[in-house]
Amino acid sequence: MFDVCVVGGGTMGLFLAAEQSARGKSVILLEAGRSPGENKDQLLGSRPVRGSHRGSEQAWTTGLGGTSQLWGGQLWPWQDWEFAGLPQKGISAWPLDFGDVSPYYERVLRALGLPATHAQIHGRFGFASKLPTVPVGDYSLKYSSWIDRSRRNFGKNAAIRAQLRNVTVRQGAVVNRINETGSGTAHIELRDDSGALSTVSAKKVVLAAGTLGNARILRNSEVSQDLPALGRGFLDHVSKRIARVDVLDWNKFRAFSAPKSVRGVLASPRIVPGVTLLNAHQLLPCYAHWEFASPSSGAVASLRALLRAGQTGEPRPPLSTTLANMWGESGELIEAVARSVRYRERPVPTSSKPYLRLDVQQPTRHDVQLTWSGNNAEPDFPNLSLAWRTGREEDATAHAITHRLVDFLNSLDIGAAVHELPPGDTFEDIFHMMGGTRMSGTPAEGVVDPDCKVFGTASVFVAGASVFPSGGMANPTFTALALTARIGDKIAD
Numbered sequence: 001m002f003d004v005c006v007v008g009g010g011t012m013g014l015f016l017a018a019e020q021s022a023r024g025k026s027v028i029l030l031e032a033g034r035s036p037g038e039n040k041d042q043l044l045g046s047r048p049v050r051g052s053h054r055g056s057e058q059a060w061t062t063g064l065g066g067t068s069q070l071w072g073g074q075l076w077p078w079q080d081w082e083f084a085g086l087p088q089k090g091i092s093a094w095p096l097d098f099g100d101v102s103p104y105y106e107r108v109l110r111a112l113g114l115p116a117t118h119a120q121i122h123g124r125f126g127f128a129s130k131l132p133t134v135p136v137g138d139y140s141l142k143y144s145s146w147i148d149r150s151r152r153n154f155g156k157n158a159a160i161r162a163q164l165r166n167v168t169v170r171q172g173a174v175v176n177r178i179n180e181t182g183s184g185t186a187h188i189e190l191r192d193d194s195g196a197l198s199t200v201s202a203k204k205v206v207l208a209a210g211t212l213g214n215a216r217i218l219r220n221s222e223v224s225q226d227l228p229a230l231g232r233g234f235l236d237h238v239s240k241r242i243a244r245v246d247v248l249d250w251n252k253f254r255a256f257s258a259p260k261s262v263r264g265v266l267a268s269p270r271i272v273p274g275v276t277l278l279n280a281h282q283l284l285p286c287y288a289h290w291e292f293a294s295p296s297s298g299a300v301a302s303l304r305a306l307l308r309a310g311q312t313g314e315p316r317p318p319l320s321t322t323l324a325n326m327w328g329e330s331g332e333l334i335e336a337v338a339r340s341v342r343y344r345e346r347p348v349p350t351s352s353k354p355y356l357r358l359d360v361q362q363p364t365r366h367d368v369q370l371t372w373s374g375n376n377a378e379p380d381f382p383n384l385s386l387a388w389r390t391g392r393e394e395d396a397t398a399h400a401i402t403h404r405l406v407d408f409l410n411s412l413d414i415g416a417a418v419h420e421l422p423p424g425d426t427f428e429d430i431f432h433m434m435g436g437t438r439m440s441g442t443p444a445e446g447v448v449d450p451d452c453k454v455f456g457t458a459s460v461f462v463a464g465a466s467v468f469p470s471g472g473m474a475n476p477t478f479t480a481l482a483l484t485a486r487i488g489d490k491i492a493d
Helices: 011-022 040-045 078-084 105-109 117-122 157-165 210-220 222-226 250-257 275-280 299-312 319-328 330-343 392-410 476-493
Strands: 004-009 027-031 140-148 169-172 174-180 188-192 199-209 238-245 260-262 265-273 286-293 353-363 370-373 383-386 414-421 460-462
Touching: 004 011, 011 027, 011 105, 011 353, 027 040, 027 199, 040 210, 040 265, 105 117, 117 260, 157 392, 174 199, 174 210, 174 222, 174 238, 199 210, 199 476, 210 222, 210 370, 210 383, 222 238, 238 250, 238 286, 238 392, 250 414, 265 392, 275 299, 353 392, 383 476, 392 414
Parallel strands: 004 027, 004 199, 027 169, 199 460
Antiparallel strands: 140 265, 174 188, 188 199, 238 353, 238 414, 260 265, 265 286, 286 353, 370 383
């Protein structure tokens, strides 16, 4: 019997397995895929119906590293009010607060071997950032930081791999269900590549199979009959372009808008409306950020594709094509790189087309959920139906904030004129799947308690954004990792 069984070898699973192994626990990690994408549909259930949600198909994968193989590496710590929720806007409060989670942000940075510069950028842990700011008022300029590409894929992250040496790893293992004995021992039923069934026993088991996988496994388990909220409250963040930008002075505009390098760590500015403004106009939490659209055949796009291939394992574009694209734009590329060296900015060539994009937090909707129907041929893999939608609340927020934000930016001397786009574009999900095994104070309203332990069990925990009762302003991965580190403490206790 193992001390801990971790189901899922993705972002949360590898992080927790490494953390528990470092504590001296005997750990087994079960990963569905031997290679990226293998057994994805078995984690979802047979014939999944995804509706209009793109991320449920495009934004996650299997194999060691899981979704971190695709992850952009953005870190964004939440603020205290994001845990408190906005009940008047249908955004649920969490059954824990900022003080319960915030100490774990810094611990995540240490566990991943990341420099303290990330904490400095966020201004969270006693550091004063020297990055540009905007005048105090209805908006603030906050920064997200980015993990460098060599560490984003947790399957290749040196700090994590060093702690996995004593972990038993089984790939090609698709978990059907988890059951518990009277003593609290968990028994995990799984099937291998040939379809053969086997069982692993552990004192504690942590589901880290992603938002969709976590819900499907619990649905198959005996405990599901006592969890009426299972599958409810599926969430994402939504995004759309709201303005185009005419640049009048590229140097001045890049000084304000371009991502900055702080001691080798990339930091991107986000324009955040204050809580007072949101409450005064009954708006959903949101933030705006710059989008620099480059030609797909351009030098910058080619360089990004080359670098991304090293993270995802995808085929690298031909070097000859990359060099040809760079040569065709050599003048502006040299100018952009020279400026980036001098001012520590990310290169933004003048051929790129800037836009302003708005990301909005969705309200909690209980009718947006994961549901399953029977599958007589494979009862362990029921048919998944994902009901997801946007509503008038998101549209109302975009309508109300766009005019105010454009006027605000045009009142600043940023070297550009910002123009509203027609409101015709629809919101799209941005691949932040959350909810389905939501956290609550009672089993009538949630699936896990504030310690992320499944109601009605003594040994089953859930890690990842599936436990989120609300989505926060943006970017859930850093907070999900902090909660996973907190689970590690609860298991140790």
